[in-house]
Amino acid sequence: xxxxxxxxxxxxxxxxxxxxxxxxxxxxxxxxxxxxxxxxxxxxxxxxxxxxxxxxxxxxxxxxxxxxxxxxxxxxxxxxxxxxxxxxxxxxxxxxxxxxxxxxxxxxxxxxxxxxxxxxxxxxxxxxxxxxxxxxxxxxxxxxxxxxxxxxxxxxxxxxxxxxxxxxxxxxxxxxxxxxxxxxxxxxxxxxxxxxxxxxxxxxxxxxxxxxxxxxxxxxxxxxxxxxxxxxxxxxxxxxxxxxxxxxxxxxxxxxxxxxxxxxxxxxxxxxxxxxxxxxxxxxxxxxxxxxxxxxxxxxxxxxxxxxxxxxxxxxxxxxxxxxxxxxxxxxxxxxxxxxxxxxxxxxxxxxxxxxxxxxxxxxxxxxxxxxxxxxxxxxxxxxxxxxxxxxxxxxxxxxxxxxxxxxxxxxxxxxxxxxxxxxxxxxxxxxxxxxxxxxxxxxxxxxxxxxxxxxxxxxxxxxxxxxxxxxxxxxxxxxxxxxxxxxxxxxxxxxxxxxxxxxxxxxxxxxxxxxxxxxxxxxxxxxxxxxxxxxxxxxxxxxxxxxxxxxxxxxxxxxxxxxxxxxxxxxxxxxxxxxxxxxxxxxxxxxxxxxxxxxxxxxxxxxxxxxxxxxxxxxxxxxxxxxxxxxxxxxxxxxxxxxxxxx
Numbered sequence: 308x309x310x311x312x313x314x315x316x317x318x319x320x321x322x323x324x325x326x327x328x329x330x331x332x333x334x335x336x337x338x339x340x341x342x343x344x345x346x347x348x349x350x351x352x353x354x355x356x357x358x359x360x361x362x363x364x365x366x367x368x369x370x371x372x373x374x375x376x377x378x379x380x381x382x383x384x385x386x387x388x389x390x391x392x393x394x395x396x397x398x399x400x401x402x403x404x405x406x407x408x409x410x411x412x413x414x415x416x417x418x419x420x421x422x423x424x425x426x427x428x429x430x431x432x433x434x435x436x437x438x439x440x441x442x443x444x445x446x447x448x449x450x451x452x453x454x455x456x457x458x459x460x461x462x463x464x465x466x467x468x469x470x471x472x473x474x475x476x477x478x479x480x481x482x483x484x485x486x487x488x489x490x491x492x493x494x495x496x497x498x499x500x501x502x503x504x505x506x507x508x509x510x511x512x513x514x515x516x517x518x519x520x521x522x523x524x525x526x527x528x529x530x531x532x533x534x535x536x537x538x539x540x541x542x543x544x545x546x547x548x549x550x551x552x553x554x555x556x557x558x559x560x561x562x563x564x565x566x567x568x569x570x571x572x573x574x575x576x577x578x579x580x581x582x583x584x585x586x587x588x589x590x591x592x593x594x595x596x597x598x599x600x601x602x603x604x605x606x607x608x609x610x611x612x613x614x615x616x617x618x619x620x621x622x623x624x625x626x627x628x629x630x631x632x633x634x635x636x637x638x639x640x641x642x643x644x645x646x647x648x649x650x651x652x653x654x655x656x657x658x659x660x661x662x663x664x665x666x667x668x669x670x671x672x673x674x675x676x677x678x679x680x681x682x683x684x685x686x687x688x689x690x691x692x693x694x695x696x697x698x699x700x701x702x703x704x705x706x707x708x709x710x711x712x713x714x715x716x717x718x719x720x721x722x723x724x725x726x727x728x729x730x731x732x733x734x735x736x737x738x739x740x741x742x743x744x745x746x747x748x749x750x751x752x753x754x755x756x757x758x759x760x761x762x763x764x765x766x767x768x769x770x771x772x773x774x775x776x777x778x779x780x781x782x783x784x785x786x787x788x789x790x791x792x793x794x795x796x797x798x799x800x801x802x803x804x805x806x807x808x809x810x811x812x813x814x815x816x817x818x819x820x821x822x823x824x825x826x827x828x829x830x831x832x833x834x835x836x837x838x839x840x841x842x843x844x845x846x847x848x849x850x851x852x853x854x855x856x857x858x859x860x861x862x863x864x865x866x867x868x869x870x871x872x873x874x875x876x877x878x879x880x881x882x883x884x885x886x887x888x889x890x891x892x893x894x895x896x897x898x899x900x901x902x903x904x905x906x907x908x909x910x911x912x913x914x915x916x917x918x919x920x921x922x923x924x925x926x927x928x929x930x931x932x933x934x935x936x937x938x939x940x941x942x943x944x945x946x947x948x949x950x951x952x953x954x955x
Contacts, residue, residue: 316452495511600812630919726746804891850931
């Protein structure tokens with residue numbers, strides 16, 4: 308015991324103990340909290356050793372301090388590394404992803420999502436901080452008395468050299484198993500699996516700095532390659548559908564967290580979404596059942612960004628917050644210049660996701676946010692106004708819009724962690740034992756009922772017969788971390804291929820006189836804008852867009868997902884492996900498959916260059932005037948404030 312105490316009184320003994328503690332809890336987090344797709348002993352070994360280099364490097368800085376101060380520095384660095392690890396654990400539990408520097412600019416959203424954050428904590432989380440508490444107590448109570456000296460320079464150099472060797476060996480082993488790890492487009496899971504959480508953070512910082520410099524270095528020549536690619540891949544509109552909704556109002560219904568598996572799903576013999584199910588058989592409704600969300604860290608904001616611009620969301624953070632001052636040629640601005648009035652309806656406050664800034668860049672004339680609604684405690688859930696009162700209170704405001712109008716309604720009730728009262732639930736929860744998954748079906752039903760009432764209200768207002776309604780799921784609702792529960796829901800194992808199938812979200816397009824039916828072409832959110840504009844009789848050939856008309860005979864069915872995976876009618880690529888898109892069976896790589904994969908990578912790359920470089924400021928479209936955001940004002944006038952008496 309004396310020897311152990313003497314060891315801790317020496318800087319190197321305390322240092323090595325702290326390194327081991329950081330190493331152990333990092334590896335424990337990898338194994339228990341993250342689904343990193345580790346395969347085989349070699350990858351497991353890389354995962355096991357990758358925290359060592361980072362722990363040696365960062366904790367090594369504390370050795371420059373003298374005596375007890377050095378110990379305090381080690382505890383502080385340990386705390387910082389633990390907080391970084393824990394923050395990523397919480398983030399991953401919901402988003403199945405890791406924090407990037409751009410996502411830190413989104414922290415102003417946290418104030419309205421308290422219930423969601425609280426639902427992510429587990430009782431055992433305290434264990435990840437236990438070592439810090441113990442070390443802190445030992446130092447504060449002076450149970451250990453560090454020597455009042457500085458560590459010899461030779462010892463510090465030895466630690467630094469050991470850190471470099473460990474980091475270099477880690478990178479070498481990673482490159483042996485996954486060549487070009489840092490230069491090719493792999494998702495963040497790969498970086499963490501091979502290089503560790505802390506090295507991933509440094510890598511992310513480099514990427515963020517690089518992306519920030521792209522706008523300053525961009526010029527008119529950079530947009531030429533993008534223009535050429537877009538024109539070469541333009542899909543001519545289908546004459547059978549082109550202009551079928553010409554002159555009609557447009558209503559987008561943004562269906563929060565609705566995955567396609569919920570459509571026509573029965574729970575205890577009851578349909579979860581009976582109204583949406585009925586639309587799959589409606590003679591004037593197109594239902595796309597092979598349609599994928601393509602969002603990344605921005606989730607809802609990414610989905611909005613794609614449907615308005617036909618540009619992909621960013622691989623890190625979201626364009627809504629990091630590129631809110633860019634130049635855009637978004638659908639609302641195009642529609643306004645075609646004589647439409649434009650508006651967004653959302654039962655949350657306008658600053659959330661930086662909407663009050665970027666909507667002006669998109670060309671939205673009006674933004675009816677939470678200030679326009681009666682946000683009483685009974686009708687508000689953690690993210691804002693519940694769907695039923697939201698639609699009910701929106702109708703009077705919708706009627707004030709000059710026709711034809713282009714509008715978007717963003718629902719909120721079907722959002723993690725899916726809270727719902729017993730009085731509002733009209734279907735029993737599922738029985739997987741996972742409360743989040745079980746409640747999902749109840750809030751999906753609630754949203755379905757709200758949509759049905761909204762359709763009825765549109766008919767009563769005389770708007771239904773001259774309006775095209777587009778409904779789309781914005782992103783997954785059940786995270787990959789809950790696939791064990793989803794296996795019970797679907798009655799089958801959730802393999803990597805099946806997990807990709809779960810990224811399907813519904814798309815409905817309803818319009819009077821439109822020839823309805825189910826369409827099983829592979830498509831995604833990137834394709835909505837050209838599809839909608841062609842239905843309105845507006846050609847999109849001169850605009851930069853990376854989607855193609857879903858109804859065109861030349862629609863491009865090679866669909867990139869934002870994490871680098873891709874889907875096509877024949878092959879699905881997941882984490883560098885390939886599966887038959889019909890059967891889900893693994894298939895071997897071929898030249899044709901590599902060509903498809905290359906096409907998917909090219910689309911993402913060119914779109915990213917467009918957004919990072921703000922290239923649309925150099926792109927001119929005949930007849931389109933650049934948006935002047937200063938002409939839009941979303942501040943609410945006194946006479947527009949909701950009267951609580953009329954809302955009761």
